[in-house]
Amino acid sequence: MKTEMINSNTVKITGVCDFDLKHTFMCGQCFRWYENADGSYTGVAHSRAVKISINDGDVYIYNTNREDVENIWLEYLDFNRDYSQIKKMYESDKYISRAIKFGGGIHILNQDIFECLISFIISTQNQIPRIKKIVGELCRAYGTKCKLDSEVLYAFPTPQQLKDVTAHDLGFLKAGYRADYITDAVS
Numbered sequence: 001m002k003t004e005m006i007n008s009n010t011v012k013i014t015g016v017c018d019f020d021l022k023h024t025f026m027c028g029q030c031f032r033w034y035e036n037a038d039g040s041y042t043g044v045a046h047s048r049a050v051k052i053s054i055n056d057g058d059v060y061i062y063n064t065n066r067e068d069v070e071n072i073w074l075e076y077l078d079f080n081r082d083y084s085q086i087k088k089m090y091e092s093d094k095y096i097s098r099a100i101k102f103g104g105g106i107h108i109l110n111q112d113i114f115e116c117l118i119s120f121i122i123s124t125q126n127q128i129p130r131i132k133k134i135v136g137e138l139c140r141a142y143g144t145k146c147k148l149d150s151e152v153l154y155a156f157p158t159p160q161q162l163k164d165v166t167a168h169d170l171g172f173l174k175a176g177y178r179a180d181y182i183t184d185a186v187s
Helices: 021-025 066-076 083-090 094-103 113-123 128-142 169-173 178-186
Strands: 002-007 010-014 033-035 041-045 048-055 058-062 145-148 151-154
Touching (some): 002 066, 128 151, 169 178
């Protein structure tokens, strides 16, 4: 795998195998990524807003630099794991081989633990569009602003940013009983 600066804020990554944006970002493991009309995805992770696209097998990450790609995005997107080798190990299993055919481009994201915990508390007995809405509103209310071109996005709030928030304060989220679990997880 090789990284290359294309311009002042775009990094091209070549040699990535078995990675599909839709498979990875829409499989239900994360709730902060949104598909753009051109098939790219915009999202926020580790307090950074980026857009990611694939063109001719190369991955492009916009609104970033080589240092962040090497220190954050390669790990977050799990690009250092050999998914081809893993798939080969299980291709003879009739059930797993069907799963591989269906979602063979999924990479397991190395998400921030606190964001993952709170997101999955919110996900309990919820559907993905509603989870995304609640998580997005939580980020807008308590997270730090991140910019991507002219678009303002928000980082997931840190435990410190949520430390004084009560379940009552979270009422606007309409998260129901989950608000108590969110505040319990913070304390």
